[in-house]
Amino acid sequence: MAIIRINDINDDRVELFTKYNEAQLYHYFEPKGGAFIAETPEVIKRALDRGAEPLAFLVEEKAFESDVVQSLLRDYLEEIDVFIAQLNVINKITGFNLTRGVLAACKRPNLPEAGDLLAGARRVAILEDVMNPTNVGAIFRSAAALGIEAIFLTHPSADPFYRRAARVSMGTVFQVPWTYFIKDSDYMNTLHEAGFSVVSMALKEGAIPLSAPELKAQEKLAVVFGTESTGIKDETIAKSDFVSIIPMHNEVDSLNVAAASAVTFWELCK
Known part of the structure; x- marks a missing residue:
């Protein structure tokens, strides 16, 4: 040295x-x-x-x-x-x-295979095309604090090791196990094959409230959050077992994805 x-x-x-x-x-x-x-x-x-x-x-x-x-x-x-x-x-x-x-x-350390992370987890989060590093970092911090066992990202998502994401996460991007799904793969099929029920957080007609008992009853649950601009893809929602919302007041329609993740993790992991 x-x-x-x-x-x-x-x-x-x-x-x-x-x-x-x-x-x-x-x-x-x-x-x-x-x-x-x-x-x-x-x-x-x-x-x-x-x-x-x-x-x-x-x-x-x-x-x-x-x-x-x-x-x-x-x-x-x-x-x-x-x-x-x-x-x-x-x-x-x-x-x-x-x-x-x-x-x-x-x-950069080697990332684990998605199947290996899914095998040992019961509550996981999916970031579908979440491209803002600040949001990615904040989601990791909430995941670490509130009990999410692994995070999976699609390839357009911001890299959790980007400096801003790591800083906002307070370093928890190095604590919460995470990996990318194979590019352009059918990750919903991967989740279902691993025994997970999937809930997409989306403002859709017929969505159930986050507090719904059927969500908490799932032994293995994967929660999907979508890109900040257009939300979760329609094909992802179509393949989901549940679609859920966080009930809002004062004519506010939704929360920022980072804030929504904290509320969701608290409700589904407690």
């Missing part, structure tokens, strides 16, 4: 933090996976505990000596480069004021 001082964001030695956008990082090691950037000690610790392999750390100068950062780096000080820079330099990289003082570039 080397401790290296950086004074310029154009220094090639920190190009992982500066040169690549998140889509490019996703393919950084193709065909053997990619990389991602994690920020704040709590998020980074959860990423490392999840099995992500660190490639380098970028630490704000004043934060480097703190007990929190030293504890985070302790197991890697002999093998991973640690770049140190003043806060104004790091802020040029992140685009905002980095208050917790540390970034980590990591290799």
Whole structure:
């Protein structure tokens, strides 16, 4: 390991933090996976505990000596480069004021197979084309807090390891088991074959309230949330066992998908 001082964001030695956008990082090691950037000690610790392999750390100068950062780096000080820079330099990289003082570039851990996650779960969430990283991160945080055992995403959905999603989730994207369904696969069939009943959260005529006892009675239940703009696909709803809504007041028709997920997880997992 080397401790290296950086004074310029154009220094090639920190190009992982500066040169690549998140889509490019996703393919950084193709065909053997990619990389991602994690920020704040709590998020980074959860990423490392999840099995992500660190490639380098970028630490704000004043934060480097703190007990929190030293504890985070302790197991890697002999093998991973640690770049140190003043806060104004790091802020040029992140685009905002980095208050917790540390970034980590990591290799992406391998994702499990969907069937393996379904085999051991009773309550799971499906994100169908949820493309806003903030919403994805918030859904993961609610899932971790309220008892969802796994999350499955369709490929248009935002990557949970994107920096914003991981930050909003408080690192729980590295705690809640998750994976993508095979692109363009019939994931509803996959869920049914694994013994799950499926409920789509959609504003449709005939939808039952979330508190309906038949939902809680299901031994295995998968809850589908749709894209922020158009909702769940019609073909998904047609194949669902249930369609449900959260009853609203004051002529509000629905909640943001992140808020709706928290209410749904609380009701169906308690």
